[in-house]
Amino acid sequence: MASAVNSKGTFWFATYEGRLSGELLVALLKKLMFKRKNAAHLIVDGLPAHKKAVVKDYVAGVQGKLTLHHLSGYTPDLNLGGLV
DSSP states (O other): OEEEEOTTOOEEEEOOSSOOOHHHHHHHHHHHHTTOOSOEEEEEOSOGGGGOHHHHHHHHHTTTSEEEEEOOSOOGGGOOTTOO
16 A cells, blocks of 8 residues: 655555556655655655656656655664654
C-alpha cells in the first residue's frame, strides 16, 4: 500500500501486489498527480524504488509539480529510544 495525506487531512491511498518497483511507483505517482492543480511534496523513506532513475525522470518531467523529500537513512539523534 502507498498513501499520502495533505495539510487539510485529505487521505489518498493505492494498493498493489508484490514488491514496489520504480516503474510501479511511477504508475502510482501518475494516479496521485492526475488532475492535480497544486504542487505536491512527498516524504519518502530509503526504499530503493524511491531512488530509481525512472522515478527521477518522472519527477523531472512534471516540471516542479512534484517534489520527493527523502528521509535520512540514519539519524540516531532522532531515535526515541524505543519509546514509540
